Amino acid sequence: MSANPDQGVRYDARHAAVYDRKIRQLIPGYETLHELSEFLLATLLPPDARILVAGSGSGEELLRYARRGPGWSLVGVEPSTDMNQLAAAKLEEAGITERVSLLQGKPGEVVLGEGYNAVTSLLVMHFLPDDGAKAAYLKALATALRPGGWLLLADLGGERGETGFERLFATWRAQQDASRDRPEQVALDFTHLGTNVHPLAEARRASLLAEAGLELVQEYWRALGLAAVLLRRCE
Numbered sequence: 001m002s003a004n005p006d007q008g009v010r011y012d013a014r015h016a017a018v019y020d021r022k023i024r025q026l027i028p029g030y031e032t033l034h035e036l037s038e039f040l041l042a043t044l045l046p047p048d049a050r051i052l053v054a055g056s057g058s059g060e061e062l063l064r065y066a067r068r069g070p071g072w073s074l075v076g077v078e079p080s081t082d083m084n085q086l087a088a089a090k091l092e093e094a095g096i097t098e099r100v101s102l103l104q105g106k107p108g109e110v111v112l113g114e115g116y117n118a119v120t121s122l123l124v125m126h127f128l129p130d131d132g133a134k135a136a137y138l139k140a141l142a143t144a145l146r147p148g149g150w151l152l153l154a155d156l157g158g159e160r161g162e163t164g165f166e167r168l169f170a171t172w173r174a175q176q177d178a179s180r181d182r183p184e185q186v187a188l189d190f191t192h193l194g195t196n197v198h199p200l201a202e203a204r205r206a207s208l209l210a211e212a213g214l215e216l217v218q219e220y221w222r223a224l225g226l227a228a229v230l231l232r233r234c235e
């Protein structure tokens, strides 16, 4: 990923090409987050559900959800053309193009449709600065949901400089240093994480969620400062 003032980060061709391998190294528990999100949706949703995947990236979520719910229809929204192309190729190869469509752009800027049973946003919103961009993003996702619809939201959370946040961030760095063989790349990744990722303190997240008309139901996954929560659009 590289800095892009317009959206926080940009996933270009170079990043897209290595994304699937790289994200699994970088995010502790990436597979588990996705597996549990998939099963949580299966627990919550009817057989004919409509799901919006915000920041659908290289298609990991779209493929998983399409396989888990044979009657579900899915829309992915993703600003990176390179990531979208990767996702499209995987969907084509898996033969599941007719239940899945891909939108090019960002929530708030492209028409997402409405009345979704569920929206997911895994490892996306933390790239947006808290200067109105997170608020607009959450509002767009909430608007796409039907009243009572579910939002699965995973991000790095906490407050930079706060002891607990820094302890877990240092633990993550130590784990990456020990488990990867290119220290210069780990250093680069952590520079990006330090500048391009904008974690939210819990109280601030609560007020942005309330503003968007979303209520916190429960946390369902955590790895250090990264956590996934289940939210519901207020009726």
Ligand SMILES: C[S@@+](CC[C@H](N)C(=O)[O-])C[C@H]1O[C@@H](n2cnc3c(N)ncnc32)[C@H](O)[C@@H]1O
Pocket: 007, 008, 009, 010, 011, 023, 054, 055, 056, 057, 058, 060, 061, 077, 078, 079, 080, 083, 105, 106, 107, 121, 122, 123, 124, 127, 128, 137
């Ligand atoms: C770390 S990847 C996560 C992709 C996917 N959700 C997954 O779990 O594998 C973050 C993705 O969010 C996309 N993204 C960045 N800004 C966005 C925005 N404002 N709205 C939607 N997606 C965005 C990036 O292009 C990238 O594909």
